[in-house]
Amino acid sequence: VALDAFVEQGIGAPLDEIARRAGVGIGTLYRHFPTREALVDALIRDGVDELCHKGDELAGSADPMDALAAWLRALVDHAARFRGLAASIVAAGCGTDHDQALADSCARVNGAGGALMARAREAGQLRPDVDDADIIDLAASIAWITDHAPRDEGQTDRLLGLVLDAITTHPSAAGAAPPADRSSAPE
Amino acid sequence: VALDAFVEQGIGAPLDEIARRAGVGIGTLYRHFPTREALVDALIRDGVDELCHKGDELAGSADPMDALAAWLRALVDHAARFRGLAASIVAAGCGTDHDQALADSCARVNGAGGALMARAREAGQLRPDVDDADIIDLAASIAWITDHAPRDEGQTDRLLGLVLDAITTHPSAAGAAPPADRSSAPE
């Protein structure tokens, strides 16, 4: 299969070119993968498997927060596999996508991450006011940022470090509340 | 002008429909705005003005970190004005975009935010290992998340609160370093 196109050109790569590269007619491609998302799903299935496997492994490790950190790093790498994938993941995780093809993979990823987050939460290492979806979304958004604005080598690690720090319970975490004034008005 | 289309349909709204709504030929639209980005730029110019103005105002306020927080909230609102705008902002801020039409607006926003960040940094309230672009990108990514995965009402405030907390200097901020093992390998 020619998944190279997505890696090269991003998730929006022309389907007819993919078909041509694969040496089949465009109709054949459509019959195997009725939607673009179905094709994407097939291409990331192994990555999802790996994330789930890694989740199981890490669930038995010593420190819950270190485990979560390592898993989120793997998730960011996964979401950055081709351009546009992070957006699909976030949309699928929320049900905003037109298609349901990624829903299953997404649920599996959420499950794997959820177990690690639950463990960290039970250990009191996770801020209680952050939910699982927030954390997954933030990880995906790091992949999105590096997709659109690759700046320097340490960017991914630095941003992930910030997010991890933000979601971790700190003894002094009292200040820095969001400004109350400009909350979303009814409009 | 028919900017409503972008608000309704996102930044990718069909240009011919915009022209038709505006009661002009598609050719006329192209002559006024040679690229889509040029049109976007015209539509957000007032928002950029407002952000710059707000930046000046806040530069004189008492607490540098509160000022930055309020400004970032305004930036998130601005970037969420229509779907896809956050991506344009991030791309323009990095020079990854095909077009240069947004570069000027972007530089102005960066300038306004940069002044507030510099003040917070001088006051020792900003983590020294985070740069300006990281913060702008994170704010844009919050707008992006709510674009793609609107979950609940408090989402924007909650995520922004996390990011603010993450970039703030805390007395105890020592742990939660990014995992060293899975740094981006040469591949």
Add this chain to the structure above:
DNA sequence: ACCTGAACACCGTTCAAGT
């Protein structure tokens, strides 16, 4: 049964012709 690619639709972009 499976594959193919022509055909249609949609949208971006240009440019010759009209005023």
Add this chain to the structure above:
DNA sequence: ACCTGAACACCGTTCAAGT
């Protein structure tokens, strides 16, 4: 000088015809 929309290009999607 300015505007118009037909014309072309590109890509997604379907489906009648071929094997």
